[in-house]
Amino acid sequence: xxxDPLLAEAEAVLRANDIGGAxxxxxxxxxxxxxxxxxxxxxxxxxxxxxxxAVREIDSLLxxxxxxxxxxxxxxxxxxxxxxxxxxxxxxxxxxxxxxxTSGIAQPLIIPTAVLIAGHAQPDEDRRLDWWGRVFxxxxxxxxxxxxxxxxxxxxLIVMVHPWESGLDxxxxxxxxxxxxxRPTRPxxxxxxxxxxxxxxxxxPDYDLYMYLVELIARHRYDMRAYLPATPFxxxxxxxxxxxxxxxxxxxxxxxxxxxxxxxxxxxLAAFREAFTSMLWSEQARLFFDLxxxxxxxxxxxxxxxxxxxxxxxxxxxxxxxxxxxxxxRSAGCRLLPSVPPDEEGFEPAxxxxxxxxxxxxxxxxxxxxxLGLNADARALAEAxxxxxxxxxxxxxxxxxxxxxxxxxxxxxxxxxxxxFLRRPIA
Ligand code: 2M8
Numbered sequence: 001x002x003x004d005p006l007l008a009e010a011e012a013v014l015r016a017n018d019i020g021g022a023x024x025x026x027x028x029x030x031x032x033x034x035x036x037x038x039x040x041x042x043x044x045x046x047x048x049x050x051x052x053x054a055v056r057e058i059d060s061l062l063x064x065x066x067x068x069x070x071x072x073x074x075x076x077x078x079x080x081x082x083x084x085x086x087x088x089x090x091x092x093x094x095x096x097x098x099x100x101x102t103s104g105i106a107q108p109l110i111i112p113t114a115v116l117i118a119g120h121a122q123p124d125e126d127r128r129l130d131w132w133g134r135v136f137x138x139x140x141x142x143x144x145x146x147x148x149x150x151x152x153x154x155x156x157l158i159v160m161v162h163p164w165e166s167g168l169d170x171x172x173x174x175x176x177x178x179x180x181x182x183r184p185t186r187p188x189x190x191x192x193x194x195x196x197x198x199x200x201x202x203x204x205p206d207y208d209l210y211m212y213l214v215e216l217i218a219r220h221r222y223d224m225r226a227y228l229p230a231t232p233f234x235x236x237x238x239x240x241x242x243x244x245x246x247x248x249x250x251x252x253x254x255x256x257x258x259x260x261x262x263x264x265x266x267x268x269l270a271a272f273r274e275a276f277t278s279m280l281w282s283e284q285a286r287l288f289f290d291l292x293x294x295x296x297x298x299x300x301x302x303x304x305x306x307x308x309x310x311x312x313x314x315x316x317x318x319x320x321x322x323x324x325x326x327x328x329x330r331s332a333g334c335r336l337l338p339s340v341p342p343d344e345e346g347f348e349p350a351x352x353x354x355x356x357x358x359x360x361x362x363x364x365x366x367x368x369x370x371x372l373g374l375n376a377d378a379r380a381l382a383e384a385x386x387x388x389x390x391x392x393x394x395x396x397x398x399x400x401x402x403x404x405x406x407x408x409x410x411x412x413x414x415x416x417x418x419x420x421f422l423r424r425p426i427a
Pocket of ligand 1: 021026031034036038073164166167168169192
């Protein structure tokens, strides 16, 4: 059988974005540094091509870890200037290793799950366990950073403090905060709209909020207990929390393989699960919503983030199937899955996280469906995703109406997860 040409295309994207064999930039032009959840997905792709390269991807991400365990959302390459905001906005970051240059916020914690999946791609058990043994402590610190520094008022849910932390930056879920009109005190530059069409990127009021919060976080010296009372933006993000939960469960699997105690005890996971459903589930929408902690209210905006409890393993098969069916029934006329359904007020089919289809989200939901035994749904989603990449290329995202590629091209996680779908097909 001739190999699927998509395999070679995806491999070429990862190789083209490989920076010195150490980290993989997310895309050709827009994102030159190392991003947190990008690199986790990318490591899964590398594991199918070159296992040692996957290990280096994770090592280089872990090199940016802070003394309190935080794995920052960007690990800057000091030799590169073509991205804004640069590290000058994130002063005095408490990195473990002198000389590391990072941002001061988190991103969805995919890394423990990626290390579990990439580890299983290594058939030699000794090599796999050696690697897991070496990265276990930093991963445990990355998981428990959130329980130690990001919980409030007795709830076990994790507080997210910046739209960039969500990874879905200009999601209409954050419009409530954008509308408050916050602005930074200093002027800032944007590079993104010189690289891709402004119509596919966040707008000025979104960036004003991002930069306002960057200043506020840096001014509080990254001390979340001091920052939280002062910020207008603190949410329980349904996806961020689902991803954290799965990270904790997957790290516990690694701990079991290493004969170590669990990173997060079973009782804490059960309490988390209970809180997640009781605080974030909307029976009416058949979806999880986010909670605005400052406003003491659910944010009633449906997006794929609300489906990620399926990836997290926080719902059973029946609930997952019902959530997915409702979401798809709201998405008529769209490629699957639109990041925002077209009947939502904030829907824009080609603007970044406000409608387009994203491969990493489809991958998360498909893998979650597969874990629940919903293989036909999982396979249909994987096939729809691959068809789009096959037709249009490894784009950052895809117009929800037409499937046209949007944002930057040569996108690493699109390529890496395409490889994973092809090399580890859903049964
Ligand atoms: C996008 O975010 C960065 C800021 O972190 C940006 O727009 O400059 C998001 O899609 C984020 O989820 C992603 O990790 C990053 C790199 O792909 O780009």
